[in-house]
Amino acid sequence: MIKRVFCIDDDHITLTLCDLVIRKAQFAEEVLTSNNGKEGLLFFSEFFSRNRKSKQTEEPPQIIFLDLNMPIMNGWDFLEGYLMKYSDRIPDTKVVILSSTVNPEDFSRANQYEIVIDFINKPLTIEGLDELKENEVVSKFFL
Amino acid sequence: MINEQINVLVVEDNQGDYFLVKEYLDEILPKSTIRHANSLADASKILETENIDVVLLDLTLPDGIGIDSFMGVYQKASQIPIIVLTGYGDTDMALETLKLGAQDYIVKDDCNPAALAKSIGYGIERSKILDQLKRSEEQYKYLFHSNPLPMFALKEGTFNILMVNNAAIEHYGYSEAEFLQMTFEELSPQISIEQLSGSGNQDTEQDETQPDLKQVKKDGTQIYVELGIHDIFLQGQEERLIVVHDVTERNLAKEQLRESEQMFRTISENFPNGSVAILDKDLKILYTAGKELYIPQTPPSYFENTVYTSHFSQDTGQRVNDELESVFSGQSRVFEVTYDDLSYMISAVPLTEQDKSINKILLATQNITEQKRNEKEKELLIEELMHNNNDLKQFSYITSHNLRAPLSNLLGIIQLLDLSTITDPMTALLLKNFKECTLQLNDTVNDLINVLIIKNNVNTKKETLSIPVIFEKVINSVQTTVDHLHAEIAQDFKEAETVEFNKSYLESILLNLLTNAIKYSSPNRKPSIRVYTKKIKDSIKLYFVDNGLGIDLERHKDKIFGLYQRFHDHADSKGLGLYMVNSQIRVMGGEIEVESEVNKGTTFIITFKN
Numbered sequence: 001m002i003k004r005v006f007c008i009d010d011d012h013i014t015l016t017l018c019d020l021v022i023r024k025a026q027f028a029e030e031v032l033t034s035n036n037g038k039e040g041l042l043f044f045s046e047f048f049s050r051n052r053k054s055k056q057t058e059e060p061p062q063i064i065f066l067d068l069n070m071p072i073m074n075g076w077d078f079l080e081g082y083l084m085k086y087s088d089r090i091p092d093t094k095v096v097i098l099s100s101t102v103n104p105e106d107f108s109r110a111n112q113y114e115i116v117i118d119f120i121n122k123p124l125t126i127e128g129l130d131e132l133k134e135n136e137v138v139s140k141f142f143l
Numbered sequence: 144m145i146n147e148q149i150n151v152l153v154v155e156d157n158q159g160d161y162f163l164v165k166e167y168l169d170e171i172l173p174k175s176t177i178r179h180a181n182s183l184a185d186a187s188k189i190l191e192t193e194n195i196d197v198v199l200l201d202l203t204l205p206d207g208i209g210i211d212s213f214m215g216v217y218q219k220a221s222q223i224p225i226i227v228l229t230g231y232g233d234t235d236m237a238l239e240t241l242k243l244g245a246q247d248y249i250v251k252d253d254c255n256p257a258a259l260a261k262s263i264g265y266g267i268e269r270s271k272i273l274d275q276l277k278r279s280e281e282q283y284k285y286l287f288h289s290n291p292l293p294m295f296a297l298k299e300g301t302f303n304i305l306m307v308n309n310a311a312i313e314h315y316g317y318s319e320a321e322f323l324q325m326t327f328e329e330l331s332p333q334i335s336i337e338q339l340s341g342s343g344n345q346d347t348e349q350d351e352t353q354p355d356l357k358q359v360k361k362d363g364t365q366i367y368v369e370l371g372i373h374d375i376f377l378q379g380q381e382e383r384l385i386v387v388h389d390v391t392e393r394n395l396a397k398e399q400l401r402e403s404e405q406m407f408r409t410i411s412e413n414f415p416n417g418s419v420a421i422l423d424k425d426l427k428i429l430y431t432a433g434k435e436l437y438i439p440q441t442p443p444s445y446f447e448n449t450v451y452t453s454h455f456s457q458d459t460g461q462r463v464n465d466e467l468e469s470v471f472s473g474q475s476r477v478f479e480v481t482y483d484d485l486s487y488m489i490s491a492v493p494l495t496e497q498d499k500s501i502n503k504i505l506l507a508t509q510n511i512t513e514q515k516r517n518e519k520e521k522e523l524l525i526e527e528l529m530h531n532n533n534d535l536k537q538f539s540y541i542t543s544h545n546l547r548a549p550l551s552n553l554l555g556i557i558q559l560l561d562l563s564t565i566t567d568p569m570t571a572l573l574l575k576n577f578k579e580c581t582l583q584l585n586d587t588v589n590d591l592i593n594v595l596i597i598k599n600n601v602n603t604k605k606e607t608l609s610i611p612v613i614f615e616k617v618i619n620s621v622q623t624t625v626d627h628l629h630a631e632i633a634q635d636f637k638e639a640e641t642v643e644f645n646k647s648y649l650e651s652i653l654l655n656l657l658t659n660a661i662k663y664s665s666p667n668r669k670p671s672i673r674v675y676t677k678k679i680k681d682s683i684k685l686y687f688v689d690n691g692l693g694i695d696l697e698r699h700k701d702k703i704f705g706l707y708q709r710f711h712d713h714a715d716s717k718g719l720g721l722y723m724v725n726s727q728i729r730v731m732g733g734e735i736e737v738e739s740e741v742n743k744g745t746t747f748i749i750t751f752k753n
Contacts, residue, residue: 123555
C-alpha cells in the first residue's frame with residue numbers, strides 16, 4: 001500500500017470522496033489535501049523546509065492526484081512550478097491527473113509530461129484505483 | 144534591176160505578149176526563174192506544185208475571162224502578189240481586181256521594163272510585209288489560245304464573243320461553240336458596256352474602289368473577276384481583248400483575313416475587366432485594347448508607343464520589369480500589381496516566332512480589385528468564424544466540465560452509498576431513485592460530450608481492428624439483456640475480418656446498433672440479429688440486420704441520423720445513438736446507409752473506406 005497521497009482539488013466534496021474511496025480501496029494509508037495549485041506548492045515548500053530543520057525524514061507523498069481547473073493556480077501551473085522546484089528532490093513521486101475535463105487538448109498536454117503516469121476522469125472510484133494499481137510505477141507498492 | 148532570185152509565173156495565152164514580157168523580165172530580173180502557163184488550169188497546176196513569188200496574169204485566157212480569170216488564180220495564191228496585165232479597154236475591170244486583192248495592173252501597151260520592175264518590186268515587198276503580219280498574227284493567236292488566263296475577243300462596242308481561248312473554255316465550262324453563240328453579258332449579268340471601253344489599252348484592275356465583277360460559270364458557280372481590257376486589231380478588225388483574272392479565292396482569303404482580324408479586334412477591345420497588350424523587346428506598348436485599361440477613362444492611344452513599366456511607380460515598375468524579362472527568356476508569368484487602389488493580375492506569355500526567337504510578348508491584364516476585396520472580406524469572415532467557433536468550443540468544454548464536476552461527485556457518492564445500511568424504507572426508496580436519476584443524467588451528459596468530442600476531433604487514431612473480437616466484447620457488455628430477450632445473434636465476418644478504424648468508435652458504433660436492435664425489437668417475435676461483412680472493390684461493407692420494429696423511412700429518411708430524433712416511444716431513447724454512429728463513421732471517412740420496413744426490420748450498411 002502507498003504511504004501518502006496528496007490530492008489537490010478546489011472542490012471539498014471531491015476531496016472528501018477521494019479520501020473515502022482511497023481508504024476504502026486500500027490504496028493509501030494517508031490522504032493529504034490542498035485546495036489549489038498555490039497551496040499545493042506551499043505544501044511542498046513547507047515539507048522541504050520542515051525536513052531540513054528537523055532532520056527527521058518525513059515520508060513525501062508518492063502520488064499526487066491533481067485537478068486541472070482550479071481558482072488561484074490551476075493544475076498546469078502547479079505542475080510547472082513543481083517540476084521546476086521540487087520534483088528532482090523526490091523523483092519517485094508521480095502525478096495522476098484527476099479531472100472532469102472534456103477538452104482533448106488537456107489529454108494531449110498531459111501526455112507530454114513524463115511525471116504524469118495516468119489521467120483519470122472523475123469521479124475517482126474503487127475500480128479506477130484498482131486499475132491504477134496495475135500501473136507499473138504504482139504496482140511496486142502493492143507487492 | 145532586182146538582184147533577187149525570184150520565181151515568176153506568167154499566165155498568158157498570147158505568145159507574142161509572153162515573149163515581150165519574158166524579155167523585159169530577163170532584163171530586170173536576171174536571176175529569176177520564169178514559168179509560163181497558157182491557161183488557168185496550167186497556172187493552177189504550177190501554183191500547187193511550185194514555189195512562186197509573183198504572178199503576172201492576163202485577164203483573157205482560154206478557160207477564164209476577166210474577174211473569173213483573176214479569182215481563179217487568187218483562190219490558189221491569195222498570199223502571192225498578182226499583177227494583172229490588161230489591154231486598153233479593160234482598165235475598169237483591172238481596177239475591180241485591185242479591190243479584190245490584186246497587187247497592181249499594167250496596161251500591156253504601156254508596159255516597159257521600168258514599170259514592170261517597179262510593180263514587181265512593190266509586190267514582193269508588200270507580200271513580205273503581209274507575210275510578217277500574218278506570222279505575228281499567228282503568234283498572237285498562239286499567245287491567245289495557250290494563255291493560262293481566260294481570254295475573250297469581243298466585237299468592238301458589243302458583248303458579242305468572237306473568240307475564246309482554251310483557258311476560258313476550261314474555266315467557265317462552256318464549249319467554244321457555246322461561247323460563240325452567247326454574249327459576254329450572259330457571263331457577267333451586271334456588266335455595262337462602259338466597263339469595256341474608255342480606258343483603251345489600260346488595265347482597269349488597279350481601281351481599288353471598283354468592286355469586282357460577278358460572273359456565273361456554266362455550272363452556276365459564282366466567281367469574282369477583274370478584267371484586263373485591251374483594244375486590238377485582229378484580222379483587220381478592231382476588237383476588244385478581255386483578260387480575266389479570277390479573284391474569287393483571293394477575295395475569299397482576304398475576307399477570311401478581314402474576319403479574323405475583326406475577331407481579334409473584337410476580342411481584344413472587349414477583353415473584360417482588363418486589357419491586352421503586345422510589347423516589344425524594349426517593353427514598348429505596340430498595341431493595347433480592352434474594356435478597362437490601367438488608367439480608367441484613358442484611350443489606348445495614350446499607351447501606345449510608351450514604355451510599359453513607365454506607367455507604374457518605380458518599385459512596381461522594377462518588379463514588373465524583372466517579371467517581363469523572364470518572359471522574354473521563354474517563361475510564362477502570372478503576377479499581381481497594384482495601381483492606385485486597384486489590383487491587377489497580369490498574365491504574360493512569350494510570342495515565339497518561327498525561328499524560336501522572342502521579340503514580342505503578350506500581356507493579359509485583369510482587374511482583380513473586386514476579387515481581392517472579396518478575398519479579404521472572406522478572410523476576415525473566416526477569421527471571425529474561427530474565433531467564434533473556438534470560443535464556442537471553449538465554452539462547451541467549460542460548460543461540460545462544470546456540469547460534469549458536480550455530477551462526478553454525485554456518482555462518487557452513490558457508489559459509496561451502501562443502501563443496505565438504510566433502515567427507513569422511504570429513505571431507501573428515495574435514495575434508489577436518486578441513484579437511478581444520477582446514472583441517467585450521467586449517460587446523457589456523457590453522450591453529449593462524446594458528440595462534442597467527435598465533432599472537434601478529426602485526427603482520431605486509426606488502427607487495424609478485428610471485427611469479431613470487438614463485436615464479441617460488445618455482445619458481452621449487453622449479455623444479460625440479450626439472454627433476457629432470448630435474442631439470436633448470427634455473425635459471419637469471413638469475407639472481411641479486419642478494418643482500419645478507431646477502436647473506441649467501432650465499439651461505440653457496434654454497441655449502439657446492437658442496443659438499438661434489442662431495444663426496438665418486435666414484441667411479436669424473437670429478436671434475430673445478423674451481422675456480416677462483404678468485400679466490395681476497395682471497401683468493406685458491414686451489414687447489421689434485425690427483424691425489429693423497423694423505421695418508416697418515407698417519413699424519416701432525412702432525420703434518421705439527425706440529432707435528437709426519436710422514432711419510437713421508448714423510455715431510454717434520447718435520440719443520440721444514430722447521430723453518434725453517423726458522426727463517428729463520417730469522421731473516419733466512412734458511410735452509413737439504412738434500409739428498413741415497418742414491422743419487418745432494419746438493415747444498416749456501414750462502408751469502411753480503405
